[in-house]
Amino acid sequence: MNITKIIFLIVEIFSVLTACMEQASTAQKITLRLLPYVGQQPLIFNEYRYSNPGGKGHFKIRDFQFYLSNIRLSAEGHVYRVPDSYHLVRFDNENGFYEIDLTIKEPYPFSQITFGVGVDEKANATILNVGDLDPNSRMAWNWEVGYKFILFEGFLSLSEDTIPLVYHIGFDENYTELSLPLHLADTPHVSIFKVDILSLFNGQGALDLAEIPSVKFDRQDARQIAAGFAHLISTCDASCT
Amino acid sequence: MRIWVIWGSVVSLIAGFLVIYILTTPRYGAPNPVENFNVPFVFGRFTIPADNLLTKESIALGRRLFYDPRLSGNNQISCATCHQQSLAFTDGLAGSVGVSGKPLAFNSMSLANLMWGPARFFWNGRATSLEEQALIPIQHPDEMAQDLGSLIKELSQDDTYVELFGIAYDGISKEAIAKALASFQRTLISANSRYDQYLRGEISLNEEEELGRKLFMAHPDTKSSLRGGNCIDCHSQFLTSGFTAQLDGFSNNGLDNDAALLAGLSEVTGKAEHRGFFKTPTLRNIAVTAPYMHDGRFSTLEDVLNHYNGGIQHSETLSPLIVEADNIDNHQGSTISLNLTAKEERAIISFLHTLTDEQFLSDTRFSDPFKEAPPR
Numbered sequence: 001m002n003i004t005k006i007i008f009l010i011v012e013i014f015s016v017l018t019a020c021m022e023q024a025s026t027a028q029k030i031t032l033r034l035l036p037y038v039g040q041q042p043l044i045f046n047e048y049r050y051s052n053p054g055g056k057g058h059f060k061i062r063d064f065q066f067y068l069s070n071i072r073l074s075a076e077g078h079v080y081r082v083p084d085s086y087h088l089v090r091f092d093n094e095n096g097f098y099e100i101d102l103t104i105k106e107p108y109p110f111s112q113i114t115f116g117v118g119v120d121e122k123a124n125a126t127i128l129n130v131g132d133l134d135p136n137s138r139m140a141w142n143w144e145v146g147y148k149f150i151l152f153e154g155f156l157s158l159s160e161d162t163i164p165l166v167y168h169i170g171f172d173e174n175y176t177e178l179s180l181p182l183h184l185a186d187t188p189h190v191s192i193f194k195v196d197i198l199s200l201f202n203g204q205g206a207l208d209l210a211e212i213p214s215v216k217f218d219r220q221d222a223r224q225i226a227a228g229f230a231h232l233i234s235t236c237d238a239s240c241t
Numbered sequence: 242m243r244i245w246v247i248w249g250s251v252v253s254l255i256a257g258f259l260v261i262y263i264l265t266t267p268r269y270g271a272p273n274p275v276e277n278f279n280v281p282f283v284f285g286r287f288t289i290p291a292d293n294l295l296t297k298e299s300i301a302l303g304r305r306l307f308y309d310p311r312l313s314g315n316n317q318i319s320c321a322t323c324h325q326q327s328l329a330f331t332d333g334l335a336g337s338v339g340v341s342g343k344p345l346a347f348n349s350m351s352l353a354n355l356m357w358g359p360a361r362f363f364w365n366g367r368a369t370s371l372e373e374q375a376l377i378p379i380q381h382p383d384e385m386a387q388d389l390g391s392l393i394k395e396l397s398q399d400d401t402y403v404e405l406f407g408i409a410y411d412g413i414s415k416e417a418i419a420k421a422l423a424s425f426q427r428t429l430i431s432a433n434s435r436y437d438q439y440l441r442g443e444i445s446l447n448e449e450e451e452l453g454r455k456l457f458m459a460h461p462d463t464k465s466s467l468r469g470g471n472c473i474d475c476h477s478q479f480l481t482s483g484f485t486a487q488l489d490g491f492s493n494n495g496l497d498n499d500a501a502l503l504a505g506l507s508e509v510t511g512k513a514e515h516r517g518f519f520k521t522p523t524l525r526n527i528a529v530t531a532p533y534m535h536d537g538r539f540s541t542l543e544d545v546l547n548h549y550n551g552g553i554q555h556s557e558t559l560s561p562l563i564v565e566a567d568n569i570d571n572h573q574g575s576t577i578s579l580n581l582t583a584k585e586e587r588a589i590i591s592f593l594h595t596l597t598d599e600q601f602l603s604d605t606r607f608s609d610p611f612k613e614a615p616p617r
Contacts, residue, residue, distance in 0.1 A: 136357065214462075
């Protein structure tokens, strides 16, 4: 090996090492935090504390979970797609909120986020375990129908009666994409969003839960609830901390 | 004088290396990786603990322990007493009977496909791993009533155990006993029932079974004329077990009213909303695992279907999915029922019979190793 080759080798090793170090230093860690609300009130499970939006009585929520999919972050002239991005958002945990941690090896100053509420048509037709998709989970109807996008179960208490509430909303046509500004605090990079469960019952005017206490496979009813998907998630403002 | 110092140093160095060599070299050789370990794609992801990987020796050891009555205080009860292979590792009793002779309050659970479904064991979910589960019945006074120290002493007198534990876990300990039993149980995979063959496209189900399958997989919705047996609300479509995530694999299925409701999962979580919640079991081989429910109160699958079809007891923590599921539109009255027809009930039972896996029930890899003919 002559001296020129050795010099080349050293330069190459040095440049590879520098590139690796640069890569590491430009990786961004971004946390998306979703806080659950029912209108203006924070979500508390298993308590009759929320008014029926379009009728009498109060309801309680026993289970609530939904799929948030295909997260993309946008900067000027650049879009970053989160790989295998199927997140089952649920709040029945110690924190009472849900977080998605992203590590992005790109230096762009992202200012917008786009994602879907539900599961896109292609993924909804498979039985692959991608991200949080799991055909053996509670969110799977069965392989012929696909996934529930949103699962809401609870009870409505009326003076004379207690009515079970079951809203299992799916179907490809109800997959809804949202774009929101991405406000990142300096350090750590946390962007906070509000999930308003009540928006599901206000999509096409205030719904009387006693009138439609259960929505599963009726497409028109499902569409009525899914009309609220567009307002389910918003950027957290002063009213939500 | 100097030469002696040099010689002394050389000798101590060699002795040191020798001690390190003896201490670090396994006395019984290294464990061998398990071969041909296949699981169905539709069962989904599974994990094996990094500190208890499956090896030929750990599985063989676990199998031996599983069938060995020396694991009990009176040397008469083994794990297999209450978990018999021909009954999909149940015992046919409402409450199992162990060393004390006193029937237990709970029904022996089937052991199949334990790497999937709820990652909590026992009907109330009090163990969070198979390793943790394994030592509990061994020490329970009504089950195997064994002292772990005595057990380790007993096993240490058996050359086969000494060798197998040596290879698999570097010696006998209570942790190694738990790990070996967990390893063997992880291999109890039932995946060749007629339902599995149907899923693989090898056979078709007959008309009644197919009707049962459709009912099993559907929550009823009268508004869209969909009839359903509602089974899938708790039993996942491929595994037929409870769900894996968090506590989704536990529910209150309406067996008792508030006055009679047992603590169940709430005993573990301390949360009132989990009162009367029990683990949703796998339905694999359900036709051979009678009697049914956590206390074995139902003798037949017909009894089970009748429960969901009119026998539901109301309680504070009853699932809204059970209260709401009804095949009759605008049904008035206080009875909670699926309102399935007799034909539909029979169809669901026919489908449940397609979950019987004869190969699993007689697979020699899972059978009693003490009854095997000795090698010639």
